Amino acid sequence: MLKRLFSYYRNYKIYAILSPVMMLCEVIADVAIPMLMGLILNKVSQESISSEDIGYIATVGGAMVLLALFAMFCGGYSNRLAAKASMGAGAELREELFVKIQSFSFADVDKFSTPSLITRLTTDVNNLQQSSMMVLRMAVRSPFMFLFAFIAAAIINVKLACIFLVAVPILAVVIFIIMKKAHPRFTNFHHEIDNLNTSVQENLVNMRVVKTFVREEHEKEKFKKSNDKLTDTAINAIKLVIMNMPFMQLIVYACIIAVLWFGSSIVLDTSIGHLLGTVEENTGMMAGNLMSLITYVTQILSSLMMLSMMFLQFTRARTSAQRVLEVLDTEPSLSNPDNPIFTISDGSIEFDNVCFKYEGGTVDDTLKDISFRINSGETIGIIGATGSAKSTLVQLIPRLYDVRCGSVKIGSHDVREYDLEVLRDSVAMVLQKNTLFSGTIRENMQWGKHNASDEEIIEALKNAQAWSFVSSFPGGLDTDLNQGGVNLSGGQKQRLCIARALLKKPKIIILDDSTSAVDMATDAKIMEAFGKELKNVTTIIIAQRIRSIQTADRIIVLDEGAVNAVGTHKELLENNEIYRDIYTSQQEGVMGQ
Ligand SMILES: Nc1ncnc2c1ncn2[C@@H]1O[C@H](COP(=O)(O)OP(=O)(O)OP(=O)(O)O)[C@@H](O)[C@H]1O
Ligand SMILES: [Mg+2]
Known part of the structure; x- marks a missing residue:
């Protein structure tokens, strides 16, 4: 010593x-x-x-x-x-x-x-x-x-x-x-x-x-x-x-x-x-x-x-x-492979019999035998009760955690074969508990791409439906975010986080409950912009509201760490009890208002 x-x-x-x-x-x-x-x-x-x-x-x-x-x-x-x-x-x-x-x-x-x-x-x-x-x-x-x-x-x-x-x-x-x-x-x-x-x-x-x-x-x-x-x-x-x-x-x-x-x-x-x-x-x-x-x-x-x-x-x-x-x-539990792959061919994702457990967590696996395939450019919705391991599932894609068994593949290679930096650059993720940092809005956006020009930043802000409020600030892009954005509303912060992720021009983008604080109309606009601008980008959207994901190509229903069903909104409404229950309860909520 x-x-x-x-x-x-x-x-x-x-x-x-x-x-x-x-x-x-x-x-x-x-x-x-x-x-x-x-x-x-x-x-x-x-x-x-x-x-x-x-x-x-x-x-x-x-x-x-x-x-x-x-x-x-x-x-x-x-x-x-x-x-x-x-x-x-x-x-x-x-x-x-x-x-x-x-x-x-x-x-x-x-x-x-x-x-x-x-x-x-x-x-x-x-x-x-x-x-x-x-x-x-x-x-x-x-x-x-x-x-x-x-x-x-x-x-x-x-x-x-x-x-x-x-x-x-x-x-x-x-x-x-x-x-x-x-x-x-x-x-x-x-x-x-x-x-x-x-x-x-x-x-x-x-x-x-x-x-x-x-x-x-x-x-x-x-x-x-x-x-x-x-x-x-x-x-x-x-x-x-x-x-x-x-x-x-x-x-x-x-x-x-x-x-x-x-x-x-x-x-x-x-x-x-x-x-x-x-x-x-x-x-x-x-x-x-x-x-x-x-x-x-x-x-x-x-x-x-x-x-x-x-x-x-x-x-x-x-x-x-x-x-x-x-x-x-402590050897970092995630490390770069010896001969890493530096290019990701496409944004397809495949989960192959994946199981996962948090260290010091529950005895049972948090994710159990998960298998599905997402094609490059597809938009996927994930829905499930709170605690059903939605966040856990998507965190395996950019290797924030590693699987316990099975494998997660992107572009037909295991994520563990890629260079970590390349992988995380290609997979943009807006975390459920995301943070902005002290500094100007421009500086925060440049976390996504360090040399991004104002035009690029504005385009990303527009797609995230954030430009309307940013441009209304007297300082515009130079507006200071005090202590990571206490001077912004929850929905505004979420939209800035989405814009920051968009700037990375990723192959895969994951939004983990990232529009929960945004009103339904704006949420719909964000989804529309995503549909138009991110045609070739694989998009995964975790949402509590069915409305946020019903236009997705397919929806995965998670239940207690396992895939319960995969299908389109229409198919699931017809065949899946959990999905129907969520839908009905949300419809009642809307009707009751
Ligand atoms: N860092 C952690 N360490 C140990 N256990 C964790 C950790 N993060 C989550 N868990 C546990 O894993 C399970 C799944 O959590 P997860 O956050 O994936 O759920 P979720 O579906 O995203 O829920 P929500 O809709 O509330 O965001 C929960 O039982 C939770 O207690
Ligand atoms: Mg979550």
Whole structure:
């Protein structure tokens, strides 16, 4: 895992190497300073100070100041380099994640869920960046600080330095236990962030629905629940981490007391000093040395503290890294074939014993043994109760999902044999839940064809019966669609989506309930224009209203994921019970109005 993450530093190698080097310089300076301070204190604590001593003190003092400045420079510069390396590598990781997510099929996105993907792209990558910055600086600073300060302390007094050797294993065991327990708690914590994001995203995207159903209270309650749960899991995880701090301090103070206790005894040349055997022929410590020693104690212990914090950050980073790599390691369930076909000969479609099931969906297949053939240029209507899998069926044609068994063929080749881009360019689909994007109407239309001229756009808008209202806007094609078209009516949006699909000049066009918000007269005009302008284009129209499809060449009646009947409006009215029932109920609706 680490090796893979390191590979993102390839463009920032120089920063990633220089930062620890600078940090090392800072550590050396930091450790040298107390040594110099000890020298000064030793001089000061002598009974008489000569003018020679004053010169000595000034020189050593000057050296201390220079070293302090040097340490400051190195530390600051190291931080800057670490930030450059970490932020840069993080940005590359984020970009790769984004590109990967773009290659995901609908099924892959279903698997992770959109909010979870957002959290992985933002919070998790951020987490890794923070950890990387910490590691670049601390992974060098802590162990070297520990080592150098320990050596310096040992030079002053070996036996006192040994106090640390008792403290370190205790610390190591405690950190290990905390880390082991913290990992699953952080995994839980990140899972809860996903849940909270789901709640927020759903609410914000569907704000209008929430308000019309006066569901604010309910939504508040729902949000409160996920927020409380997140707080609980966060506290649960952090509880462990903060235990680290008091424990560390306990050990730091215990060590300082031990050094002071034994150290002062040595300095005062008391019996304990003798007992320890450190006082040998006037080699006891001087007060200055004791001061330096205490500074080293703090340095050693603060380095241990930093080390423990770093390990804890590691635990969090590990969770994030796993979540990020999980996305990167997902092979898109839809991929281009090895030797793709780049041309689609015609718009004929054939379903051959197709079955399909959503991952994590119901036990039964959503589509069961579907077989039919549509000739190139034919207009086909699909009708069926809600949930009868109409949308599911047509999504298999441009390979938004792949079949579980059987095959879907276009122009007598399996859709899986075509280059994905070519396939999706040739099959234009107006999804049931379609969206426009922020930007002008022209920009939105150019999603269909990136270099479409105004004439082409206007022609498509006319065929979709959208030109009449677009031309009435003062801005015309330059009208801005705020937040994907909140300033348009539902029917207007649907017509723009149809125009966008028409611009692709596809071989097959699929309208999934795309005129549901359009009034019947306009709907009829759209169908008429389709009949005239799209003679050679295979057209599939899913509709709730029989009127929208009754002029189709043939109509497929779907019932619970299976084909119930295929025929013309007239044939079905005569022979098919489901179709007749729908027709009668809609006639009654019309009569009743
Ligand atoms: N992404 C998904 N994951 C799991 N199950 C799904 C998914 N999308 C749809 N389903 C299920 O598949 C079945 C068929 O859904 P589908 O959307 O194809 O119906 P439909 O005929 O288009 O309905 P409607 O007329 O309401 O648009 C439903 O039971 C639905 O719950
Ligand atoms: Mg549908």
